[in-house]
Amino acid sequence: MVEHSAFAGAQAVTATQGGTTVRAIEPLSVVSVTAWRGQEAALADAVRATFGLDLPQAGRWTAHAGLTAIWAGPGHWWLQRGGRSALMQELAALGDHAGLIDISDARAVLRLRGPLARDILLGLLPLDLHPSVFTPGQVASTIAAHMTVQVRQLDDKPTFDLSCLRSYAGSLWRALELASAGPPRLSALSA
Amino acid sequence: MRIPCPHCGERGNDEFFYLGAAGLTRPAADAQPEAWHDYVYLRDNPAGKHSELWQHAHGCRRWLVVTRDTRTHAVFSAVDATP
The missing domain is CATH 3.30.70.1520 (Heterotetrameric sarcosine oxidase)
Incomplete structure (x- = not known):
């Protein structure tokens, strides 16, 4: 059997914006x-x-x-x-x-890493991700664009892993693209 | 409305699945049809304090009994439905 990426429908399996990278973690x-x-x-x-x-x-x-x-x-x-x-x-x-x-x-995982990672997730997840509240070592299961998503903070670069049902992988990728395109920007608010 | 899940903390109600009134008493298997009709279909519709079953379906998946004010959505308590 041949392994296929859960994100094969996405334009690329990694993408970078402002030094922030998203890539599939598989298998x-x-x-x-x-x-x-x-x-x-x-x-x-x-x-x-x-x-x-x-x-x-x-x-x-x-x-x-x-x-x-x-x-x-x-x-x-x-x-x-x-x-x-x-x-x-x-x-x-x-x-x-x-x-x-x-x-x-059953699962697909995206790793979001870099200075804009938290800002991007602010537009996607209904969680308080302020660094004083959500820190490395924490995990939460919540919703992202109506999909159940488990979000886990790995370090304070910051790096987050998002895990969703594999059949939603393409939709999660698209939701991340949309979230990375628009506001809000915590770093701008605190500047 | 925000629900204080005892396992995950306070979350928006869109993470939860709503079932209905908590604490209904199931009739005996040989109870009259009227008793079963009442159990299956008839509900109080209180304006005020109400205990309901909610499942944290997108979170820890636990069933909770949430007691809230139906007029204001103020939540008085949220506890596990089963130990």
Whole structure:
């Protein structure tokens, strides 16, 4: 089988404006991990013992040795690795404490990085993204142009990852294009 | 209207799916048709405090019981519908 980009319909898989870049992050391996009732602590212990990773609290993500854990709801996380990997097999032992679903093929991720990244997202997401409120290490699931989107801040360049359902990838790309074309501009307001 | 999700913080109501009144009591399986009709179709329409089921469908996906004032959209509380 041949891998196709989720963003193949976009004019380019990367774009740059004012030193700010958007590019597709693919392929990715993503597994949804939902703790069985009453098994959250046991799951957290198993993840820590096996991967040296602390499952994040609400609204946060953590990473260790290439494995990223993203909070997705109460008792629910996504574990993620770059590239195509046998992540389900790697996580199989967690099945004693949680339901595991491979959602790698269900997701598409765009990485937005650079000085205008926050300004662009202000026109797209109904979230308070002020640097005093939304900081590296945080994640939120919200809407972007009516699509469910998970937004995660990686650093204070700033860099954000936007994850949507794969079939919406082209629409998210277009929504980002539109958001990057117009106001508002936080950097201009604070100048 | 903004809903203070206990897991995600305050969010706009367009992130939520609305179901309807919370706390309805399901009739017994052998209850009279009138009781089932009442349960399925008939609703109060209070002007004031009202408890409703909302799902944070675009967020944490939890079902919440949101108590609000139907006249002002002031939200008194938002808690998990199930433990």
